[in-house]
Amino acid sequence: MNAVKSYDPEKISVATLASHTALQILLAAHKHGFRTIALSAEVNMPFYKSFSFIDEVWPVTPSSLDKMDSELISRNAVIIPHGSMVEYFGPSITRLRTPIFGNRHLIDWERNQESKMKLLREAGIPTPRTYSSPTEASVPAIVKLYGAKGGRGYFLARNREELALKCSTLTEPYIIQEYVIGVPAYYHYFSSKMRGRIEIFGADIRYETNVDGRIPGLADPTFVVVGNLPLTLRESLLPKILKYGEAFAEAVERNIPPGLIGPYCLESIIRDDMEIVVFEYSGRIVAGTNVYAALGSPYSALYFGKPIDMGERIALEIEEAAAGNRLEDVTT
Amino acid sequence: MNAVKSYDPEKISVATLASHTALQILLAAHKHGFRTIALSAEVNMPFYKSFSFIDEVWPVTPSSLDKMDSELISRNAVIIPHGSMVEYFGPSITRLRTPIFGNRHLIDWERNQESKMKLLREAGIPTPRTYSSPTEASVPAIVKLYGAKGGRGYFLARNREELALKCSTLTEPYIIQEYVIGVPAYYHYFSSKMRGRIEIFGADIRYETNVDGRIPGLADPTFVVVGNLPLTLRESLLPKILKYGEAFAEAVERNIPPGLIGPYCLESIIRDDMEIVVFEYSGRIVAGTNVYAALGSPYSALYFGKPIDMGERIALEIEEAAAGNRLEDVTT
Amino acid sequence: MNAVKSYDPEKISVATLASHTALQILLAAHKHGFRTIALSAEVNMPFYKSFSFIDEVWPVTPSSLDKMDSELISRNAVIIPHGSMVEYFGPSITRLRTPIFGNRHLIDWERNQESKMKLLREAGIPTPRTYSSPTEASVPAIVKLYGAKGGRGYFLARNREELALKCSTLTEPYIIQEYVIGVPAYYHYFSSKMRGRIEIFGADIRYETNVDGRIPGLADPTFVVVGNLPLTLRESLLPKILKYGEAFAEAVERNIPPGLIGPYCLESIIRDDMEIVVFEYSGRIVAGTNVYAALGSPYSALYFGKPIDMGERIALEIEEAAAGNRLEDVTT
Structure with a gap:
């Protein structure tokens, strides 16, 4: 039973790991x-305590989440999961009784790289070709360790020699993906159960x-994410981008009920024939939404008349769910 | 006679092609x-219909504009033209009786690449050298097909051999421009008839x-525009940038009465001696203004005390014109 | 004696050189x-006069500041210094009797490149290695003339031959710095005496x-700053970035009382091991804050509930100081 049923809808708390998108x-x-x-690692507690909008800062370790379950529930807490939180706590997060905003089953589903990409293909979204061995791969290619995260654990191979040489040194499992020539673009969506x-x-x-x-050429390229830049898309691309977002949401709903709830992201390369190739996704809020923190995003104004940020979009959804006694519809 | 004379200034409609900057x-x-x-292509109608701020979505085809003329006028419609609209409807747009916000004669003028660049030179704005044949050109050079649009139909030649070889394969007319070394910067302006x-x-x-x-070097560079990034300029460049914008407006006014009305854009490279070289312009709203959609631009606050976007700037101009019974001054 | 003691706190004027960040x-x-x-160079006066929020535009030359001292004081003026103002007026700015928002002694301190970098090292902030001669330097390296400013007076040497050759042609004093491989990131801070x-x-x-x-490789790289782009940082970097900002403020306070007042900036490269290497700083407002002009910055909302820009942060500090009769605490 979803613990949210026992919650007082007028006294909801919102909890998340103090990192990633916690501030917004x-x-x-x-x-x-x-x-x-x-929920903060000890070392970061002073930083998060310095902000008056954060009512409580609880110390956590990767293994301490289970112990907080009852305490979180007693506070009527809803957890907003994000990539760093999923990584930090590992599988223990989906075992919590505390309600999670979004679909917790998707977190488990994503642990398998094969089934993860299947959702995109099932949605009819173009994806890069994938190769299981260096000999069958085309170049340039990107090699991705199974545990790749935050831009670490990738490398580029420009030619077959480089690919063979680099792969021969790997001891971890990896996949080889076509390196799609184009420019990167990450699209943020919100699946609203309250507004359908x-x-x-x-x-x-x-x-x-x-x-x-x-200055290219001074070192081998690495891809460690340290920040994000706001991107405004050509308007003629938007109908297709929304269509892909909707198709993906439908694929998730078919495979992993109750489907997507709240923020998610498709991560793409746009080729120079304007084809959008999606190489990855996130089933929850991405750090890229921080580019709109406090200011709000241009596209959000299309729905709400004024720009809001993703934190506000989430808060609004929970607020509407609480007001309509429908918190069960936005949590798992 | 400008049909706007017959309009009820309290019941104005605003119409545009559903693309480019239509949302803002x-x-x-x-x-x-x-x-x-x-005015939407059939395929994009569901997308535009999903937004409640759009009162009507009319299906259009490239050849159907003429047929809508009377209907548009009966709605007291003012058309806001943009690059995609001019391209989509072609010359038929300037034959409409429906009033166009801005100077419709400029649209015709721009069809000739020679006369187009003449306006910049007449304004005393530095432009790249242009060459009529590969043998007289300096390199690196950019080769631009007459019908180049949205970043398609350009290519770079790094050396004389590449230039000669690539030009020899072209069957369409083209111009060769000096490839100015520096960084691109696109400046948005608004020519206000109401505020002079x-x-x-x-x-x-x-x-x-x-x-x-x-990762440079993986493929030949292409220049297909898929989005825009906001740029904040060094403040010491602003007086010159505004001066160029004013000089350009004067050149248009001399050559193509009644001159510029509403948004326009100068498209430049800034060299490392801080010289601004303008290689192109747009006589109407550019997609680059989308970076400020809903949020507003920093520079607009200098005039209005708070940031507004280009859509709002246009709406404000029409509003002031309607209130002052001066819609004729902002439409052609 | 600080002339601000004689000021009527209800009739303060704010003055700055018309450039850099003057508009915000x-x-x-x-x-x-x-x-x-x-305070405007003659040539830029029409530009600054065109904005109604600027009450007075005074013509200045690099040597005319001294003559304005009494006039500024009679207006109860507080000067907001910025990089272009310090460069334009030179040492004469720190001789003024007119109160300067911030620590004027830091301006003198920064004239010596050696003591300048000492503050960073004393704060325990990682800095690039520095070499006094081309023979002992590692490559790639960046060579920086003592008078380097706004991105001029730097060059990159990719290898030892290039370094030796380029240095041999220099007649001005220079330093050689390790060229840190990574991405640039500039952090803006505000040291508030009023809020401690x-x-x-x-x-x-x-x-x-x-x-x-x-298109890399078409010319030698140059680094002349023509604008700024907004950057949103990975949230997990923020505690460290704030810690460096605080450590730097403490180092300034120990060495140059009364320490930092108002805006300052640390200028860094982030390496792919997430180490932040600070190669430069500014003890006052940087032009990079213009990316938030009028719109406000996401992080400012963490303190004030809504986004404000750096101009507003400064105005708020002066306002609070004036209201509390503490203008002496924010000026020197």
């Missing part, structure tokens, strides 16, 4: 009248070190 | 109390595939 | 009820010609 999530939750709880629609929210480009350094 | 134009028009009409001034509005950088991909 | 400073000062004075805290305000990337042109 908690600031917006505070503005919407929710109590805010930051998929909203296009924004887009960003990742800022990666060292590949976004400005 | 129509959202702002709606906020200012105008009725909004999106040129305003500097903002700046952007285009995001082009595949040239803005991050 | 003066617009915000105007909104907070201060009288605004732009260091605030993290925002971040930007410089847009430099010609190095940010998109």
